[in-house]
Structures are given as structure tokens and as C-alpha cells.
Amino acid sequence: MPQTTTDIPTKINWEEIRAQFPVLQQEVNGKKLVYLDNGASSQMPKSVSDRIDAYHKNEHANVHRGIHSLSQKATDAFEATRTKVRDFINAGSLEEIIYTTGTTDSINLVAQSYGRKNFKASDEILVSEMEHHANIVPWQMIAEETGAKLKVIPMNDKGELIMDKFYELFSDKTKMVAVVHVSNALGSINPVEEIIEAAHKRNVPVLIDGAQAVPHSKVDVQALDADFYAFSAHKMCGPTGFGILYGKKDLLNAMPPYRGGGDMIDKVTFEKTTWNDLPHKFEAGTPPISAGVGLGAGIDFLNQIGMEAIAEREYELLEYATEKLNQIEGLKIVGTADKKASVISFLLDGIHPTDAGTILDQQGIAVRTGHHCAQPIMQHYEIPGTLRASISFYNNEEDIDRLVEGIELVKEFFG
Amino acid sequence: MDIQEVQERIVKEFSLFEDWTERYKYIIKHGEKLEELPDEYRVEGNLVKGCQSQVWLTVELDGNKLIFKADSDAAITKGLVSLVVRLYSGQTPEAILTTNPEFISKIGMQQHLSPTRANGLASMVKQMKIYAMAYKSKLQTS
Numbered sequence: 241m242p243q244t245t246t247d248i249p250t251k252i253n254w255e256e257i258r259a260q261f262p263v264l265q266q267e268v269n270g271k272k273l274v275y276l277d278n279g280a281s282s283q284m285p286k287s288v289s290d291r292i293d294a295y296h297k298n299e300h301a302n303v304h305r306g307i308h309s310l311s312q313k314a315t316d317a318f319e320a321t322r323t324k325v326r327d328f329i330n331a332g333s334l335e336e337i338i339y340t341t342g343t344t345d346s347i348n349l350v351a352q353s354y355g356r357k358n359f360k361a362s363d364e365i366l367v368s369e370m371e372h373h374a375n376i377v378p379w380q381m382i383a384e385e386t387g388a389k390l391k392v393i394p395m396n397d398k399g400e401l402i403m404d405k406f407y408e409l410f411s412d413k414t415k416m417v418a419v420v421h422v423s424n425a426l427g428s429i430n431p432v433e434e435i436i437e438a439a440h441k442r443n444v445p446v447l448i449d450g451a452q453a454v455p456h457s458k459v460d461v462q463a464l465d466a467d468f469y470a471f472s473a474h475k476m477c478g479p480t481g482f483g484i485l486y487g488k489k490d491l492l493n494a495m496p497p498y499r500g501g502g503d504m505i506d507k508v509t510f511e512k513t514t515w516n517d518l519p520h521k522f523e524a525g526t527p528p529i530s531a532g533v534g535l536g537a538g539i540d541f542l543n544q545i546g547m548e549a550i551a552e553r554e555y556e557l558l559e560y561a562t563e564k565l566n567q568i569e570g571l572k573i574v575g576t577a578d579k580k581a582s583v584i585s586f587l588l589d590g591i592h593p594t595d596a597g598t599i600l601d602q603q604g605i606a607v608r609t610g611h612h613c614a615q616p617i618m619q620h621y622e623i624p625g626t627l628r629a630s631i632s633f634y635n636n637e638e639d640i641d642r643l644v645e646g647i648e649l650v651k652e653f654f655g
Numbered sequence: 656m657d658i659q660e661v662q663e664r665i666v667k668e669f670s671l672f673e674d675w676t677e678r679y680k681y682i683i684k685h686g687e688k689l690e691e692l693p694d695e696y697r698v699e700g701n702l703v704k705g706c707q708s709q710v711w712l713t714v715e716l717d718g719n720k721l722i723f724k725a726d727s728d729a730a731i732t733k734g735l736v737s738l739v740v741r742l743y744s745g746q747t748p749e750a751i752l753t754t755n756p757e758f759i760s761k762i763g764m765q766q767h768l769s770p771t772r773a774n775g776l777a778s779m780v781k782q783m784k785i786y787a788m789a790y791k792s793k794l795q796t797s
Contacts, residue, residue, distance in 0.1 A: 269675070592729035594708045599731075602675050610707045624728070625707065653680065654730060 271604030279630030291537035321536035330460040335518035342483035343451040344374040346470035351378035352498040361387030363415040368393040399426040399575035421453035425612040426575025427583030458547040478538035482531035499524040554582040582631040669762035686734030692726035748791035
């Protein structure tokens with residue numbers, strides 16, 4: 241393709257970026273892998289797996305407790321990630337960055353700690369119809385214990401929250417609002433700024449499930465004014481088993497720890513234990529250290545490209561894919577919100593999603609099928625599940641074309 | 656037909672195919688021939704757990720043999736299910752308990768039998784064996 245000289249310095253070479261992901265270079269069932277299940281987990285660039293490897297080879301010891309040099313090295317590597325996370329989401333301080341094992345763990349922490357302390361019978365927790373189970377079940381569990389109730393903000397058929405209903409549901413009983421930033425099943429980007437602003441007028445805290453948002457666009461927790469913000473390392477080029485809970489310092493300070501053990505204590509006697517300071521108060525036990533180091537490398541990788549560029553590229557691919565898929569007869573996209581991230585859920589007329597997924601897999605195309613851990617969404621549309629292609633910046637137009645060809649073969653199979 | 660003969664026969668049928676598309680098309684066609692499960696059996700209680708698609712399984716005793724009927728809302732699952740029904744239905748509990756569905760890997764479908772795979776084929780085989788176990792002890796005591 242001819243390139244103009246003015247294009248060259250600013251243009252990102254996405255193929256070069258893609259080449260840094262070893263896992264994408266393989267064949268599956270004899271075909272070049274097309275990986276479109278990034279919503280479940282992103283892949284890891286070589287720089288991240290190299291960093292984890294180097295940590296194990298050169299720096300590993302337990303953190304926060306050794307006088308010896310190696311332990312300090314491990315602690316430095318592990319804690320460096322906290323600084324990177326703080327800067328990545330523009331948090332106010334390191335104390336506001338709590339290490340967890342993932343988004344689910346982060347939400348459970350808030351439900352069990354904040355919820356147990358503050359919820360009482362007849363209080364209400366506002367969630368939305370498009371939540372992942374991770375932002376429903378932890379609230380249900382604490383509601384059952386405290387007598388609080390879940391209220392659900394409904395969505396329209398496009399997959400957009402009905403904001404009028406949100407305002408109607410909000411009352412003096414509302415003690416927490418927990419909503420997803422970007423829907424994992426539909427791709428809808430929710431108006432979380434508006435939700436947070438409204439809740440704060442009534443002094444109600446807001447937790448945002450940002451698992452699908454942080455990897456794909458610039459998130460600034462201070463600009464959002466979110467009280468709690470949860471996300472996972474494995475969706476942002478990092479390893480599994482690691483995640484973040486951002487929380488405002490005042491709120492976190494007032495919350496009791498919910499898991500006890502090493503690292504989270506100040507002083508222990510059999511009569512009484514006093515808690516360590518933030519953020520360690522919530523980090524009992526030996527953490528997944530190498531995974532934490534890996535997240536730091538993942539953030540470095542994303543920063544090198546730039547989140548604005550990533551968001552732009554993914555939007556470009558989303559538009560390309562939406563246009564191509566819409567041309568397929570008998571294909572219906574589920575989730576057509578005006579504001580969408582690069583997730584496309586779809587149905588094929590008369591074909592069960594698992595059948596389609598199996599035939600796509602035979603062609604080396606990885607998509608997810610099923611309810612995507614968001615059964616209430618499927619209940620809304622009265623469907624058992626969908627096929628979902630979730631696109632990352634390291635995908636390309638060829639991946640989309642392969643998906644389209646793959647779907648054509650699926651239709652031939654079941655037609 | 657003896658249960659091992661059924662197994663060998665299925666493997667022979669699949670040996671004719673050269674690529675995966677033909678194998679899958681045959682599986683789907685095989686499923687279409689499955690005797691339809693009446694609506695009253697397509698109930699929650701007959702659902703096999705662990706499936707992304709729905710699989711219903713029923714059993715009844717005919718003399719000393721078990722008759723399985725099954726259905727699924729997904730075509731490939733239904734095809735795989737129909738093959739397992741063909742293997743086990745009309746066999747004695749003893750034969751069912753001592754026979755593993757080895758044909759599945761021999762026809763290149765082993766990935767569907769993994770207990771962690773979400774299609775539930777492994778759960779269904781397990782459920783059939785549990786039925787066989789229950790009827791075996793029932794037959795012994797009666």
C-alpha cells in the first residue's frame with residue numbers, strides 16, 4: 241500500500257504489535273488462530289511473560305516481610321505495579337489501590353466489608369439488568385445476611401440503561417449503586433458519570449465494575465469520581481489471578497478488613513489484633529506476586545501504545561466488524577447501544593450458539609458462546625445465549641473476514 | 656446387537672469420512688434421526704447438568720434392558736447424544752457399566768468428552784451410568 245510521508249511518523253504499526261503476541265502465531269485445528277474471545281481474557285505479549293519469567297528467575301521471595309535483599313527485590317517489583325496502576329487510572333494515592341485476585345474478588349471485598357458494616361434491613365442496593373454475575377451475586381449474598389434488597393435498573397432492547405428508571409428507583413433507602421461500565425455481553429458503554437453524579441447528590445457511594453472498560457479506553461477514576469472501581473489483570477494483557485480494587489481513601493479507611501491473616505495486621509495478641517494501614521489492611525496472606533509484577537508489565541505495554549490509540553483502533557475494528565456482520569443474512573446483533581465498546585454479541589437464525597461456536601472452533605476461530613455470566617441479559621431477550629466476538633487492538637481486519645467466512649460455513653452446515 | 660459391535664459399527668461408519676466437515680455433518684444427520692422426545696419429558700428434572708445447550712435424558716426398563724431417550728436443543732450436541740444413546744440404549748445395566756464410549760475418541764470427537772467441556776456429553780454418559788447402577792441393584796433385589 242502506498243504511504244504518504246506525513247503518515248509514517250504518527251501511524252502505529254498494528255501488525256508489529258500483533259507480532260508481539262506469541263500465542264496468536266499458532267494454528268488451531270490446522271488453521272491460523274483467530275482469537276476473538278478477548279472479553280473473557282486478553283492475550284499476553286512477550287514482554288509480559290518475559291517479565292514474569294525474569295521475576296521467577298531473579299527476584300522471587302515473599303514480599304513485605306524479609307530483611308534479606310531478595311525479599312526487598314520482590315517487594316520492590318510487586319509494589320512498582322501499585323504505582324503504575326495508580327498512574328494508569330489516575331488514582332489520588334497508592335493507598336487507594338488494593339490488590340485482589342480479580343474483579344470478582346474486588347466486588348466481594350466491598351460487599352462483605354462495606355456492605356456488612358453499613359447495610360441494614362430495608363436498605364436497597366441498585367444494580368442494573370446488564371450486570372455480570374460478579375456484580376449481582378456478591379450483593380445478593382450480603383443482602384440476604386443484612387435484610388437489604390436488590391433493585392434493578394432495567395435496560396431497553398438496544399441494551400442501554402433506562403436512566404429515567406434509575407432516577408425513579410433511587411430513594412432514601414438506596415445505600416449503594418453498583419453498575420457495570422462496559423457490558424461484557426453487549427458492549428454497551430453506560431453513562432457512569434451521570435450515575436455517579438446523581439448518587440453523590442444523595443451521598444450514596446457507587447461501585448463501578450470496570451473489567452471491560454479499563455483495558456479498552458482511558459479511565460480516570462478521579463474525573464469519574466467513582467467511589468469504588470474494580471478490574472482484572474487478565475483482561476489487560478496481564479496474567480490471571482490478579483486484579484485491582486480502587487477505593488476512595490476515606491471509605492476504605494472506615495471499612496473493616498474482611499479476610500484475616502498475615503500482612504494485614506499491625507499487632508496481634510490473642511486478646512486483640514489491630515489492623516495494618518491501607519492498602520495492606522485488605523491484603524491478607526501471600527499474594528500472587530508474579531502476577532502482580534506481570535500486571536505492571538502489562539500496563540507498560542499498554543502505555544507504550546497509548547490508551548487513546550487503542551480505543552481508536554478498537555472502535556475502527558468494531559465498525560468494520562459490525563458492518564460486515566450486518567451484511568450476513570440471518571444474523572442479528574444483540575446489543576446495539578449508541579455507545580459501544582468492541583464487543584459484538586449475535587445470533588444466527590435457527591442455529592444454536594453452541595453449534596455455531598463448535599463449527600467456528602473447527603476453523604480455528606475462537607469466540608465465546610452461552611450466557612456470558614450475565615443470565616439476566618439473556619432473560620431480557622428471551623434467548624438461551626449468544627455468540628460473542630470480542631475484539632482487541634491486536635486483532636485485525638483479516639480476523640473479522642475470517643469470522644465472516646466462518647459464519648458462512650456455519651450457515652451452510654445448518655442451512 | 657452386542658454393545659461392542661455397536662461401538663465398532665459406529666467407528667466403521669465414520670472411517671469413511673475424509674475431513675471434519677463430513678464427520679460433523681454426519682453427526683448432525685444422525686441426531687436428526689433420533690426419536691423425538693415428547694414434550695412431557697422435556698422438563699427440568701430430565702435436564703443433564705453442565706451443558707451450555709439443553710440435554711434431556713430419560714430412561715425406562717424393558718425386561719432386563721435399559722431404554723434411553725434423549726434430546727437436545729443444539730444440533731451437534733443432539734448428534735453426539737444420539738450416538739451415545741445408540742450405544743447404550745437396549746443394553747443391560749451390566750453391559751452399560753462395563754463399557755466406556757471409546758468410539759468417541761476413535762471418530763475424532765474426544766474433545767467433546769472432556770468433563771470440563773461445556774457441552775455436557777461427559778455428564779450425560781455419567782448420568783447413564785448412574786441409571787445403570789441404580790437399575791442393576793434394583794434388578795438384583797427384585
